[in-house]
Amino acid sequence: MGSGQVTDWQGKHVTVAGLGVSGVPAAKVLHGLGARVTVVNDGDDARAREQAAELEALGIAVRLGDGATLPDGTELIVTAPGWKPDKPLFAAADEAGVPVWGDVELAWRLRKPDAAPWLAVTGTNGKTTTVQMLAAILRAAGLRTAAVGNIGVSLLDVVTGEEQYDVLAVELSSYQLHWAPSLRAHSAAVLNLAPDHLDWHGSMEAYAADKGRVYEGNRVACVYNADATDKPSTEDLVRAADVEEGCRAVGFTLNAPGPSQLGVVEGILVDRAFVEDRYRSAQELAEVTDVNPPAPHNIANALAAAALARAFGVPAAAVRDGLRAFTPDAHRVAHVADVDGVAWVDDSKATNTHAAQASLAAYESIVWIAGGLAKGATFDELVAGAAKRLRGAVLIGRDRELIREALARHAPEVPVVDLGRTDTGAMLQAVQEAKRLARPGDTVLLAPACASMDMFANYNRRGEAFAQAVRELGA
Template structure:
């Protein structure tokens, strides 16, 4: 449905928006501005929720706190990504025949007709890839913006403030939650970087989680595929067979692929004669950090950029301009010949495996909330490169058991402290286990909320402890 037509259907329409988090208020404001009769609903009723509610009410938007059902007469529910499908309000809406869509679906329905969307999803690497893509597009002179799960709500990029123009190209990071509630999304090109067990409690299993990711490969969407990832290949195969498929590989590319040859990122897909020619895009040294999984991210970003005609030199310039997000394989310091690396963002086993594979001899700092994930394969694969391990957090027993079975010769330090000095104890234990040439790697394979507010706070604590060690 064209955005103008959809917008006209919102005038006077009773719409319920769920959630007072990052996505809810911008959606409520956009819908209110289009003339919808908006009620924002949130299950919380604490002081912070009350303050946010008052700010919206001052703008003329109705807010109901502590509610678990849509207001009477609701004709459309627009849900924030964090609300599970089995939330009472969403179940009640669907049982009543009320359409439920997500924040990205709303933005898609309201976007300018000529705005191009390039979409990125996957279990790991989404933010890095989207930021790389944004940098490449801007280096090519495009009016581009990274949006979606990356931080800037997509609705703000399709309905900007009065007097501002909507960006011509969006690099859209999409979570499985957002894709679950998207039905008409049709990006110009998209990629599923990888799929590994995560958020299974939200989706009800790996297959529905992967299926949500696969929605990004819609009718007419150019499919950018990580050839090394089984799920990426499988989901792309389930996309539109009439749409082009472009592979990304860490080896020499075949026609129709981007890959790596003698330290160079090369394109054999978006060239005039893929069978006989290749275009140099960048050097491995332009990718920071040049860990294998990050090179895969760079290739995916390059493929998406090339799908809209970005020049090869802009790919390289974009990578040069790209500044990695904090807590993603960030070198903190070298102390006594030992490197200390913060990858606190490695919050699941798949991410931790990618991080561990980038180093030859590792003292591994791991643990936290495993969210039901199995660490057996992770430990078995990483065992040959482990010098030692330091475990922290609630679910460290599972990691200890896996290490005892699959890496019995690896010394393990178990940190029981969960207080403010716990990370200092972790780093001190890691320093005792490490020898010159080793890397002490914080790649927890687990979420942080048992001990820290989020992975950023965990990474900051690690960094501060290392800096004290270096004094």
């Protein structure tokens, strides 16, 4: 099970740690390759039993409510990315000399010999948008591509599927990178670094180091944020990386770019990295107004996407065309209106704590509208991380009590309005209560951290109800 491709899975004893969005596909793929698969899972709830029944019908062994013991004869563990490194299962694996891979590592090892290269993106915020922009730019250049990874399209499905790609735009989380030791991207970007998931990683240094793994073995460009003042910075991670001979460090900045950077000059996105003479010339790529929306953080995302595309040899015109073609996901951090100095933002698509975390981290002073179906999630980490930014909270939906309890534990001074309603009309009341709590300069943020089906058909309907209520407020 060294760093090369594994070609013979027949009869190999593989333990898959965790059901869910990565565990179930991993178990099915490995079983299909002839491995003897056992799935272990901490939880034993209705959803887990449903997934277990599906796998057992295929002949895959499942152990629910016991994720701590290493099954006898295990030769490899493939873990769901969210499982913390300090779990007893991994200590047992370490003692037995059993390697641990994540789903991304498995996908990397299962690539076919002529597989498409990966352009990889990580960072605390902006990953999904950047990867979608990158895919739009690559498509504008006539390349067969897909936005994959932590973005919803499983990498396992892509690498084992029939469709041929020229290049993949890959979103990777710090969890996924932690468990992907042999991943080697064509080029990669770390967009930014802010304290996040520290209880999982153990420290800011460990979190940054896991993000920095995305640069290991890069062939053409390590793209970093030249404006970042945090320590360690993304540039520090590039310096620490072991890359292939000739790979370059390429910065992106919202200011005028220096040599080997992309930046902004008088409303134009400009490339001084992938040009003949980067000391004396620059290439215009697009106008700031081609970026949707042209907010500073999003211009930074566009520059990072452009840098990766240019590293892959994409012409300047495709950068412009791709950025013009890109449309942000509906109900994903969508600015609805400004009313009396308060910004109203719809992130109904934040249906889990991870998505809500990124959303909450983007604003300084927030009245937070949250709640819905928790899907077994806990909210302590989310609330603890956002506590200092919260002006107030308005809670809706069936599982709102879980969020209220987390607020009581980690943000006891934050005023909370608990709406004991799960009818669709509750959104109008939530918006009215949020208006009462908000002050000029605040952002009222719908980032529910929960699914919507207790009150709405889907997250789109929930976002529409919020936007409609805000419009009624403005009127």
